[in-house]
Amino acid sequence: MTHKLTARTAAQKKSLTNRLKRLEGQIRGLEKMIEDDVYCNDILQQSMSAASAIDGFNQELLGYHMKGCVTEGIKNGDEEIVDELLKTVRKLMK
Amino acid sequence: MTHKLTARTAAQKKSLTNRLKRLEGQIRGLEKMIEDDVYCNDILQQSMSAASAIDGFNQELLGYHMKGCVTEGIKNGDEEIVDELLKTVRKLMK
């Protein structure tokens, strides 16, 4: 953790937060499915859908990051931000 | 949804449920980070960790499914369960 902050618009915060709220609901749905002894393959469909939801969140946030922080950083001569981005993108590719 | 059920041991249910509880905590942590305007790249580390947690859940559940439902199904002559598994595995590979 860097303790750095990123200013986001109200619309960006709302969109990201809504994704997380929906995801939280999906996770609670999965807990209920385990509790109710639901068939494995049916649970897997729901958990793959939760995994896609996290990917969607990551893609949206990465877009803000690249168009905001990274573009500004490069313009201001911060070359380290490119290394940091590359490291994160390599992790996202796995 | 098939409305089929899968009997799981108490230990299996506890292990899967614990994974989901931890994941729920991670998602709530992400919501707080968005609220607090935390730096994008720091949030991405946490959300990639949540994505890994879902993968871990999927792998554990898939293991129970293959060693339980699928193995029993094949022994009982249910060939459709192999097609169903293959379809799910192909989605998991993406």
Place this chain on the structure above:
Amino acid sequence: MTHKLTARTAAQKKSLTNRLKRLEGQIRGLEKMIEDDVYCNDILQQSMSAASAIDGFNQELLGYHMKGCVTEGIKNGDEEIVDELLKTVRKLMK
């Protein structure tokens, strides 16, 4: 390597071999692009297409494996083949 063999139909072998031949052509195309100083993003489109081609090969082969070797193995009481499959699927999920 186990030195075990798998009997495949002529059609299966032809289909898998054709995928590999096309892939070999894609790789040679990539070598030419590097030689010709083609723009990075254009090369990445071609290399992502080669990565998809390998995924397609893996999915086809995995299908034959699960419907053939694994189904037969389970029917003949070979439980180890399920562990082996699970290990491979977990690697494919990454």
Place this chain on the structure above:
Amino acid sequence: MTHKLTARTAAQKKSLTNRLKRLEGQIRGLEKMIEDDVYCNDILQQSMSAASAIDGFNQELLGYHMKGCVTEGIKNGDEEIVDELLKTVRKLMK
């Protein structure tokens, strides 16, 4: 295809080309394995290794792209290159 060119150092070209040559050898090895009726799971280990080799190539090339073309582009006021990169990274995440 954009018909744009990217100047790469001799060392970069050599490193990328060597990766592709090794990959070509792996693909030909896979063709031989199919021809020789090698056990499915053994072939899958080799094809997953080929998939990792393409990932390695993609990561190396993406690094050159981000530190070269993208950084220069942003400095020169080309904002489109960020959209192009984001689109490619989203495909690489799949």
